Amino acid sequence: MTTMLVDHLRSLPDETLAALLRMRPDLVVPVPSDLNALALRAQSRMSIARVLDGFDRFTLEILDAARLSRGSDDGTTSIEAIFNLASGVDRQLTRAAIDRLRARFVLYGPENALAIATGVDEVSSPYPVGLGRPAALLDASAAELVADPARLRRTVLAAPPQARAVLDRLAAGPPVGTLAGGGDAGSPVRWLVDNALLVAVPTGGFELPREVGLLLRRETGPLGTLHPAPPALGAAAREPKAADSAGAGQAMDAVRHTEALLLALEAEPATVLRSGGLGVRELRRLARSAGVDDGIAATLLEAAYAAGLVGEAEAHAAPVGRPAPETQVLPTARFDAWRASSIARRWTDLATAWLTMTRQPGLVGQRDERDRPITVLAPEVERSGAPATRRTVLGILAGQPPGTAPTADELLARLDWEAPRRTRGREGAYREVLTEAALLGVTGLGALTAPGRALLADDAAELGHDERAAADPLGMRAEGDRAPDDPPSAIKVLDALLPAPVDHFLLQADLSVVVPGPPEPELAAELEVVAEPESAGGASVYRVTPEAVRHALDTGFAADDLHALFRRRSRTPVPQALTYMIDDVARRHGGLRVGGAGSYLRSDDEALVAEVLADRRLATLGLRKLAPTVLVTPMPSNRLLQELREAGYAPVPEDATGATVRSRAKVRRAPARGTGLARLGAAGAVDAIAGVQLTPPRLLGIVESIRRGDAAARTARRAPAAVRRTGNGSGPVAVQTHTQALAVLQQAIRDKALVWVGYVDAHGATMSRLVRPVSIGAGYLRAEDERTEMLHTFALHRISAAVLD
Secondary structure (H helix, E strand, O other): OHHHHHHHHHOOOHHHHHHHHHHOHHHHOOOOOOHHHHHHHHOOHHHHHHHHOOOOHHHHHHHHHHHHHOOOOOOOEOHHHHHHHOOOOOHHHHHHHHHHHHHOOOEEOOOOOEEEOOHHHHHOOOOHHHOOOOHHHOOHHHHHHHOOHHHHHHHHHOOOHHHHHHHHHHHOOOOEEEOOOOOOOOOHHHHHHHOOOOEEOOOOEEEOOHHHHHHHOOOOOOOOOOOOOOOOOOOOEOOHHHHHHHHHHHHHHHHHHHHHHHHHHHHOOEEEOOOOOEOHHHHHHHHHHHOOOHHHHHHHHHHHHHOOOEEEEEOOOOOOOOOOOOEEEEEEHHHHHHHOOOHHHHHHHHHHHHHHOOEOHHHOOOEOOOOOEOOOOOHHHEOOOHHHHHHHHHHHHHOOOOOEOOOHHHHHHHHHHHOHHHHOOOHHHHHHHHHHHHHHOOEEOOEEOHHHHHHHHHHHHHHHHHHHHHHOOOOOOOOOOOOOOOOOHHHHHHHHHOOOOEOOEEEOOOOEEEEOOOEOHHHHHHHHHHOEEEEOOOOEEEEOOHHHHHHHHHOOOOHHHHHHHHHHHEOOOOOHHHHHHHHHHHHHOOOEEEEOOOOEEEOOOHHHHHHHHHOHHHHHHOOEEEEOOEEEOOOOHHHHHHHHHHOOOOEEEEOOOOOEOOOOOOOOOEOOOOOOOOOOOOOOOOEOOOOEOOOHHHHHHHHHHHHHHHHHHHHOOOOOOEEEEOOOOOOEEEEOOHHHHHHHHHHHHHHOOOEEEEEEOOOOOEEEEEEEEEEEEOOEEEEEEOOOOEEEEEEHHHEEEEEEO
């Protein structure tokens, strides 16, 4: 079979081989030495499994038809034989499925003698289209029964109702079952076995012969019910404007909650566990501070981490003799710039990071293989296939008219048709994508929103740009790409849906502050200092309290500054109560002065100093009176300031000259880190397996290299290969072709001799090992290591040399 495929590959033009490598990029890791190595790799178990994973349900059904129709002599089939089996389906649809299989060389050869890649049977069900093996391979009595069609029909018609129900179920596939409790005398299964309609197999079960299954399928046809078209997504639809509005509101909430989570990390950084990630208690604390549940907090933290807004840094250095400092999670410097940008830009950064990150937040809270809980930001959340999963789900929604809102079950049914091998068993991951998309506002009311469509379009454009850049590294071709300073379309689309940012607020008589819309970044920064938040949403509410005014004075505002700010920003008259409050707090502010000595505390108000000295809440400071207006303590000044403020006093720091020092508190930031926006797996633009971009020029270069190696292998003399010894004592390395290496291995199997095998591992490193070959088959060499007495398996396409010891 391999020789037949090699001959077929050799007859193809370079463009066809390049197309094969583009559709199956795993075939170039490492680059095959010749066409024989390429043929072995193309039929290997792992490569075939990977290509079958990308086929839809109907294409896999047509592949099963090819397996069912192949002849017993040469193992080939024909396009006409496949057409006859799928006679109930439009021939054009069947032909298109066959063309997909042939383009990827799962089927190859002329139309009247199509061969099937050898790895297909290894990775597929042993029962094509749910039919069992021929009776001749199972049992002599069954073979005798099916050889007489009339007798077979009479026997089936004579089956008791319960036995007939078993037959119908097995005929639909799979055609096997177990005898647990069903082999007793008088049972339906026992009747079927006794009458040769079922055959007991050595594994303890039973199997329905193929001929019996074909008879029972006489109404539906040999292939059973085929599925040439994907299932409909239902008629449920939303008004596009309503879906977009709902998504825009959810986008605002996602940005607000993310900001709240990161501000909580800024105020109190979270400690990283030794095993990685944040503990359950830390996640709950952050979720509680942001007003969301743990699952939402985990998703937003993972997206923020992927966007580079969160990072890790060591805690302050520990004293000598103490354990090493802990690692903490806190915002990065990028967070400050992110907060100062528009809501639409902030959302786009967050949603893009979510779409492309190789993390699966839905795993948080589940158990790993060692029954330990998986935590947020832990290594166990890493999943390389997560971006492809999100793109697949959203791609289906994007292919529907705006407003289409399928249910989760309908979407899973569609996914099960489009990629059944990838979908089955991973339904939970696809449901998580829908939940996360709704959380971020990528979908609204179950439908893909306009910003969500723009996000996918930007992602596809970026991937296309990567491919064009790789094909034109010098930038010589004129392209119509977006200008570097032109924002992504998702920002523009979301900006049009969001209410315009406001630069004012409405002061109420009860000292509440109503912001009638999303505040501008400058206004938001001012409100963060002078007021306390009470509620958020389309219109957020703050409240001015004495504590908030004191905090504003601590950060450097003067009373006049606060009066001017409220007059400038408020569209309603400033309540007189607010004016009195500001003046009253400002009058008392700074009555105490703190400076550095051990440190000291002074005040012109002797009564106030006496009050502080007598305050039992400050006993831990060890205050001592030096003068009626001066107290000292061994504690540092920042500790003294903190304790006094927590006790309700309003001290201010001063420098060595006695001048008041007013400044904003410094906040720690984690080192800047990359955004980690992995762009993998869109139309083969970037090959995630090889780690290279398979552009047309590169593919043609690989094809040329393979052909040169093939020509050298064909013209090489059948002589012992030249051998050079490695300097590290790891054994000899042969200078030979792949064909010569296989010949040496086959000779070693016949002679039961030791042989040095050189091979390329998954990381591209060349190694060698002394082994005794046992067998060659299905694209693998099985050999025993004499030293360890262990059996090893080598993929033939990775073997680079073989030399007898």
